[in-house]
Amino acid sequence: MKAIRLTFLFMFISTIVSAQAPTIEWEKCFGGTSNDFGLDIIQTSDHGYIIAGITGSKDHDAVGNHSVFGGGFDAFVVKLSVTYTTEWIKCLGGSFDESANCILETSDHGFVVVGSAESIDGDVNDNHGDGGLFTKTFDGWVVKLDSSGEIEWKKCYGGTETDKLYKIISTHDGNYICIGNSNSIDGDIVNPEGVNKGWLLKIDSVGNIISSQVYGGNIQTRFYAITPTRDGGYLIAGEKIPGGFNVANAWFLKINEVGTVEWELDYGTINDIIFDVIQLSDGSFIAVGETLDTLTNIYTVGLVLKISESGLVQWRHQGTADYGRYTSVEVVSDNCFIVGGYSENVANNSSDFLLLKMSNIGNVIWEQYYGETGWEALYSFQQTVDQGFIITGATSYPWTGYHGRLDMWVVKLSPETGIVEHDPTLQFQVYPNPTQNILNLQINPALLNTPYKIYSITGQLALSGNLTSETMQLNIESFTEGIYILQIGNQTRKIVKF
Structure with a gap:
């Protein structure tokens, strides 16, 4: 498969546009000889980059891996300078499995990392479970790092069953909201049904619990995405599994600032899951995830939904690959947004990073693939201050610095080029x-x-x-x-x- 494949699918009628999608400026692999993944990436205030993920390696960039048992994963955090040189790398965890699913920069130029923890040793000392000795259970885990990557504080949240956190956002009052799912009925969880529940955890700047709420009643639910809303509340999204069967609907929950539900939306009939959501300036929302391909009813493909501010679906778009997933979305202009994910060719057993530019009425402007003959999966991207993009995920291809098996892959893309707009409606x-x-x-x-x-x-x-x-x-x-x-x-x- 070519390293870059570009398909122009749409051109604005009222605008003269000659658009070239972003190209690779630099790329770099991190990890070791086992499997390593980049799950979240942001540009930092010094114009460098920080990546959160997991590492199963114990060599090269991951010599600090604590894991002894289980799958052997540590949370993995990599800090790069603006010139993409490595400033520091940290492995966080204990003898069992830990993950870093999301990362934020804090006002003191440190970082807060959210994920899950199974261990009861190493960097994990307050797990509510038994540390994997008899049952494989996890706690939600939040770690505060200083600007050099040293741990300032770390805390586990949950109960004696498996509880995981996937995303963290900062709030206007200086606190944090984390979302995930919980199976516990004790500890930090109030969940009388005891089945898998969407979980919202609010903590202060030093990790003390402000509130811990679960949603979904007696139906299995999971939260994977959250965005602040312009009215001061939040839209949370993920999946709902009615009847306990492994068949999911996309699920949206609009809550106010204190967590009271204002509206709820179930969407889809089979295997619809949302992984990221944003609010547009007009109040509507763009959500991305995956759905069962309506043509084959075999593979899942990428899904994009536009939802009104009151919770009505306005349009739907689904991908066309053999198998695909959209994992991330970001607004890039007044009428456009970028969707990130990956697209797989089942016959060739290969997949590529994918970026997709769309208008707010659902038209695809361009579609861009980044990859080679191996397997690549994009999990996170962000637009950078130079109007380019920084993306991360995993690759099996020997890109720069490749160590073996799957490496964390970080790619810096150029801005879109060759764009000239003449739009009479611009005022x-x-x-x-x-x-x-x-x-x-x-x-x-x-x-x-x-x-x-x-x-x-x-x-x-x-x-x-x-x-x-x-x-x-x-x-x-x-x-x-x-x-x-x-x-x-x-x-x-x-x-x-x-």
Whole structure:
């Protein structure tokens, strides 16, 4: 399979577009001679990168692996500089299996990692289970690292059965919300049914529990995705398994700030699962995951859903590969978003990283594959401050620094190039973008006295006012570095503060 395969599927009718999808700027493997995976990646405030995942290796980059029994996995955290040199690597765990599923940078330039822990030794000292000695049970696990990767605090959450955490987000009050699933009826869990339940855990900045809630009644449920909403609440998504059979519906739960359910959506009939969700500037949501292929009824393929702010499905898109999964999604412009995942060719026993650009009405703009003759799976990506992308997952192909079997693979992509837009509907310009302090606006006179709002990527209102002149300057010096959405009327622009 070619390293890069590009298919143009759609071109805007009202816009002249010559778009070239991102190309590889650099790539690098991490791990050892066993299996290693990158599960989450973010660009850090120093413009470097940090990757969270798991390692089954005990050599090369993973000489610190603690595992002795079971599958032998440690949580695996890799910090890279802006020039993609390795700054530090940490293996976190004990004698059994641990994972790092998601990572955030904290205000002190440290990091908080969320995952699961089975051990009762090494870096794990408060597990509610028996450490895998008799039963293979897990706790949810949160680890706070300083900027050098040293552990500041670590805590297990759950009960005596298996409990796992998959995602963590920061809240506007300086705390954290983690989501996952729980089987326990004791410890930190209030779950009288005792079956697999979607679990929401809120902790403070040092790991103390603020609240622990499970959802789903007597039906098996699991949470895999969460996004803050612009009203201060959250949309959580994952799967619901009615009747206890291994057949899932996509499940969405809109809650307010204190966890009260405002609406619920079950979608699909068989094997629909959601792995990531975001809110768009108009209040609607884009969710990505997998579904059973309606043509073959054999393999699962990637799934994209657009859902209204009140919980109605507006459109659906599914992939066309033999087997595929969409694992991550991110807004990139006012009318577009990028979906990440992987696509498999069953006959060739190979798969590739996949990025898919779509408009907010469900049209595919381009589809890009990254891979070779081996097996690659993309689990996480993020747009970078230079408008490119950083992605991670796993590969069996001997890319740069490959060690054997499956390695964590990190790939830096260029920005989209060759894009020239002439859209008569555009009524304002924003420059420079990215910017450090001042954002210049040039607007159509028809927009005078129209309100403007700037939202953070998590949906928090950062600045608002009215357009009082055809040329204006907005001071965003106080904003933290990152991606923001400027909304004027029914149009939006993505802006980047560096």
